[in-house]
Amino acid sequence: xxxxxxxxxxxxxxxxxxxxxxxxxxxxxxxxxxxxxxxxxxxxxxxxxxxxxxxxxxxxxxxxxxxxxxxxxxxxxxxxxxxxxxxxxxxxxxxxxxxxxxxxxxxxxxxxxxxxxxxxxxxxxxxxxxxxxxxxxxxxxxxxxxxxxxxxxxxxxxxxxxxxxxxxxxxxxxxxxxxxxxxxxxxxxxxxxxxxxxxxxxxxxxxxxxxxxxxxxxxxxxxxxxxxxxxxxxxxxxxxxxxxxxxxxxxxxxxxxxxxxxxxxxxxxxxxxxxxxxxxxxxxxxxxxxxxxxxxxxxxxxxxxxxxxxxxxxxxxxxxxxxxxxxxxxxxxxxxxxxxxxxxxxxxxxxxxxxxxxxxxxxxxxxxxxxxxxxxxxxxxx
Amino acid sequence: xxxxxxxxxxxxxxxxxxxxxxxxxxxxxxxxxxxxxxxxxxxxxxxxxxxxxxxxxxxxxxxxxxxxxxxxxxxxxxxxxxxxxxxxxxxxxxxxxxxxxxxxxxxxxxxxxxxxxxxxxxxxxxxxxxxxxxxxxxxxxxxxxxxxxxxxxxxxxxxxxxxxxxxxxxxxxxxxxxxxxxxxxxxxxxxxxxxxxxxxxxxxxxxxxxxxxxxxxxxxxxxxxxxxxxxxxxxxxxxxxxxxxxxxxxxxxxxxxxxxxxxxx
Ligand SMILES: Nc1ncnc2c1ncn2[C@@H]1O[C@H](COP(=O)(O)OP(=O)(O)OP(=O)(O)O)[C@@H](O)[C@H]1O
Ligand SMILES: [Mg+2]
Numbered sequence: 001x002x003x004x005x006x007x008x009x010x011x012x013x014x015x016x017x018x019x020x021x022x023x024x025x026x027x028x029x030x031x032x033x034x035x036x037x038x039x040x041x042x043x044x045x046x047x048x049x050x051x052x053x054x055x056x057x058x059x060x061x062x063x064x065x066x067x068x069x070x071x072x073x074x075x076x077x078x079x080x081x082x083x084x085x086x087x088x089x090x091x092x093x094x095x096x097x098x099x100x101x102x103x104x105x106x107x108x109x110x111x112x113x114x115x116x117x118x119x120x121x122x123x124x125x126x127x128x129x130x131x132x133x134x135x136x137x138x139x140x141x142x143x144x145x146x147x148x149x150x151x152x153x154x155x156x157x158x159x160x161x162x163x164x165x166x167x168x169x170x171x172x173x174x175x176x177x178x179x180x181x182x183x184x185x186x187x188x189x190x191x192x193x194x195x196x197x198x199x200x201x202x203x204x205x206x207x208x209x210x211x212x213x214x215x216x217x218x219x220x221x222x223x224x225x226x227x228x229x230x231x232x233x234x235x236x237x238x239x240x241x242x243x244x245x246x247x248x249x250x251x252x253x254x255x256x257x258x259x260x261x262x263x264x265x266x267x268x269x270x271x272x273x274x275x276x277x278x279x280x281x282x283x284x285x286x287x288x289x290x291x292x293x294x295x296x297x298x299x300x301x302x303x304x305x306x307x308x309x310x311x312x313x314x315x316x317x318x319x320x321x322x323x324x325x326x327x328x329x330x331x332x333x334x335x336x337x338x339x340x341x342x343x344x345x346x347x348x349x350x351x352x353x354x355x356x357x358x359x360x361x362x363x364x365x366x367x368x369x370x371x372x373x374x375x376x377x378x379x380x381x382x
Numbered sequence: 383x384x385x386x387x388x389x390x391x392x393x394x395x396x397x398x399x400x401x402x403x404x405x406x407x408x409x410x411x412x413x414x415x416x417x418x419x420x421x422x423x424x425x426x427x428x429x430x431x432x433x434x435x436x437x438x439x440x441x442x443x444x445x446x447x448x449x450x451x452x453x454x455x456x457x458x459x460x461x462x463x464x465x466x467x468x469x470x471x472x473x474x475x476x477x478x479x480x481x482x483x484x485x486x487x488x489x490x491x492x493x494x495x496x497x498x499x500x501x502x503x504x505x506x507x508x509x510x511x512x513x514x515x516x517x518x519x520x521x522x523x524x525x526x527x528x529x530x531x532x533x534x535x536x537x538x539x540x541x542x543x544x545x546x547x548x549x550x551x552x553x554x555x556x557x558x559x560x561x562x563x564x565x566x567x568x569x570x571x572x573x574x575x576x577x578x579x580x581x582x583x584x585x586x587x588x589x590x591x592x593x594x595x596x597x598x599x600x601x602x603x604x605x606x607x608x609x610x611x612x613x614x615x616x617x618x619x620x621x622x623x624x625x626x627x628x629x630x631x632x633x634x635x636x637x638x639x640x641x642x643x644x645x646x647x
Contacts, residue, residue, distance in 0.1 A: 072553050094552040095561075101553040107546035111568045121554030124564070172554055 023050045023209035024085030024175040026071060031080035033066050040066050042234045043080060048176075048226075050085075053202060053210040055220035055241075057256070058230030064213040067230070068178050071211060073097055084175055095124075100169025104181040106161045108153035114140070114164050115149040121172035139167040142201065159190040166201070176209045183219060195222050217257050221245065229253050247290070251379045254303045261309070261346045262301040262376065263287075263321070267294040277370050283342050287319045288370035292377070301376045306336070306349040308372040317367035321346075325364050328357065339364060410627070417620035434621035441618075443625055446606040451629070453517075453602060454585035457524035458532075462578050464525075465532030469540055470566070484537070491530040499523055499594025515597045523591040528581040535580065539573030575641040579634055586630045603629075 026048040033041035041063045048054045056064045069075040071082060073094035081090045089097050100121075108117050115136050122132045140146045143163035153161055162182060169177055182198075183191045199222065202208060214220055220227050221241060228238040229252065237244060237253040248254035251262055265280035271291035272278070278291035280302060289302050310317050323339030323346055337348040348366065358364050385391050417434055419427030468487060472480040490498060502523050506513035513519040547569060551561045567574070589604040596605055603626045611619035 072549070074549055074552075094549070095555050095557055097553070098555070099553050101550055103546045103550065105544070105546060107544065107550045109547065109551075109565060109569075111571075120551065120556070120564075124551070124554060124556035124560050168550075168554070178553070 023207045024087075025050050025052075025083075026176055026209060026211065027083040028067070028070075029081045029083065031067075031070055031077045031082055033063075033070055033075055034078045039078075040233050041070070041077075044235060046228060046235060046238060048209055048211060050209055051207045052225045053212055053223055054226050054228060055212045055214060055224035056228045056230060057214055057217060057220045058236070059256075060215065062230040063233040064215075064230050065180055066233075068180050068211055068213050071097075071176070072099055072101055072178055098172070098175045099178055100172060100174030100176070101178045102162070102165045102169050102180070102182045104184055106153070106158075106165040106185075108161055108164055108168070110153055112152075113149065114145065114151050114153070114156070117153065117164060118149075118168045118171050120168060125172070135171045135173075139171040140164075142170060142204065143167045143197070158186050159194060162186065162194065163197075166198075170205075174208075176211065178211050178213075180213045181215070182212075184214070184216070191216075191219075195219050199223055221257070227257070229256055247292070247374045248303060248376055251301060251376060254301075254376050258305060259347065260303045260305050260376075261344075262303055263341065263344055263346070265289075265300060265302045265375075267296055267298040267300060267375075270295055275371065278375060280375070282321060285319075285321050287321070287373075289319075289373040289375045290371065292375050294375055299378070301378060303374050303376045304368050304372060306347040308368050309346070309348040309350075310367045311348070311350060311354055311364075313365070313367040316369050319368045319370055319373070320365055322363055322365050325358055325360050325362060328360070339366065341366075413620045413623050416617055417624050419617055422617075434617045438618055438621045438625065442601065442606055443622060446601055446603045446622070447625065447629060449600050450586055450603040450626070453520055453524055453600075454582045457521050457528060457585050458578050458581035460521070460525050461529040461532045461581050462574060465529050465534075465577065466536045466567075466570070466574065468533050469536040470562075472537070473540055484533075487533045488530045490526045495527055495588065495590030496594060498526055499591030502526070502591070503595055514595075517597060517600045519595045520592060520597070520600055520602070523595050524585045524588055527588060527591060528584050531580050531584065532577040535573050535577035536570065539570045543569055572641055575637055579637040579641075582633060582637070583630055586626065586633070 028044045028046040030043040030045055031041065032039065032043045044067065046054075056067060058064055066075055070077055071084070071089075073089065073092065077090065081088055083089065084097065084099075108114075109120065112120070118136045118139050119132050122135060127135075136149070137146070140149055143166050145160060145163050145167060148156065148160065148164070153164070156164065162185075166182070179198075183194050186194060195218075202210065202223075212220070212223060224241045226239060227241050227244050229236045229244075231252055236256075237249045239249070244253060245257055248257060248260065254260040254262055263282050265282045265287065268279045268281050268286065270278055271293070276291050277288045278294055279286055279288050280294075280300070281287070282302070287302060294300055313320060321341050323341035325337065326340055326345070327336075327338040329336040333351070335350050335353055337350065339346045339348065346366070385394055415427060416422060418430045418432065420429035420431045420433075421427065465487075468483070472483055475483070502519055503514060505511070506519055506522075513522065543566070547565055548561055551565045556564065587604060588602070589608060592602055592605055593608065596602065601609075603622065607619045607622045607626065610616075610622060
């Protein structure tokens, strides 16, 4: 989604960015953060390209907010540098960084009307009246809140408040937009709508660089060009969204992003053929999976998503495993099954069930396509 | 309600009304009555008159109201500014220093006001700090006694203020002074008004320290009331007390309206 001409341009100067309406890249250069002796961010190196949406996801306490606040300037790195575009902002106060920030509970100023909230940043920067009026109108229109400019925040719903918060951040034409769990205070239905609206917003403002912190993988998968998965203050994996989902580089990523099934297998033959398939053994079963340079005898994990497991075989679904049916949960459009395969619980999401499902406790075959799998190394914890 | 049965609830209301009546209303009613009494030897006064009021109005009342209002206003305003300043400054200090300074700020309110008065009298009786016999020493005494309350109120308000507001303001480009003026202080406004009102009311009723330090010509309402009753002129003292109650009440109601408008907008 980045503007091709600017991709990777670390040297683009701020004025050019303003004129063309393009964002800047954000670069973490070995940034670490500690509270006292407690290191919450281990040296982090990460680049967000101009116009890219990077979703930072991970479990609670993994350091996502800390990383975002380091960019905003509210957390001082213990070491390392942070650059936005060509500017090293590590020593700049927050008000000189040219960012927009949206937080979980909106933090709209309760004593100001919607229009004054949106105008706040420009007024603080001493912009002239005409420009402020124009930008306020634009920003409110962008988030579909034009009709609400005279209201006070308490007269708005949660979703409307969040839109105003986004408009307020956009009005200053930030180089980078920082969003920290912007939707987590909203309920599921509104959250889905807002995700779509943020996606639309980014189509309208393709140059805007966005750092989007969340622990909702659906938001990340829907919105992000790239995802960084955080774990215990480190980046566990980082890459283009689809690739990270299809070919997770480690167990943590596979499980965190889409709750993949991971079967412990032993590689029999390394990659062969045009599809790069290796064969691996799970008990007696011989399975084919997309390889990652494994050698015969390697112990690894075969990753297969719940929705790629089929209850019936055909010429495509050539991999076959047998498990013991443990649980069945019907959820309307999907039925979730849990089977036990050699001691590993395996989840299946089926859209269609066979006419008769075997009894709980009885054996049941599962089929899948080798192309839907990938071999994933076990995590090396450190 | 914790009590469901009708008789039970009526009983509780009755007990509440009795307590409230005896503890709060009765003393006020007695003062009101004696401020209007011609003579009071039996159970009830023997006749009613407004003579005491006209006497105090012709006498020292206006000067006393004046002295009390000016002292209350200046001391409260000063306490508000310095208490707010201290609360804001302590917030950015590290936790232990903030706690130590916070305790220091509360010492004056823990010491009896008479001791504060005596202390100031002794401390400011010698050059170069010769305040004894000036109006300033009254202000200082009131300021010392009430600043802890403003500090406490503003600190409580700050503690409840989510840091998100100020951080969002900073990220949007607001420098510290702009942020303070346009975000922090407006969000604190209800606490500031409450602190100011409380300080003012405290100052209006302050006797212990004032009586130790007041110069001639700056006799506050409580001091006048005290000296009138001390001389045996109970009825005039009662009339002046009613003036004090009325002035304080009008003041607090006025401030409440301001605060109400603040929180509504
Ligand atoms: N001000 C602070 N003082 C001390 N430790 C802190 C402070 N702020 C955060 N931490 C610690 O830093 C770690 C990372 O916190 P952070 O807020 O970045 O997590 P997060 O990934 O955003 O989590 P969540 O998903 O719950 O928001 C946590 O262990 C937290 O306890
Ligand atoms: Mg967080």
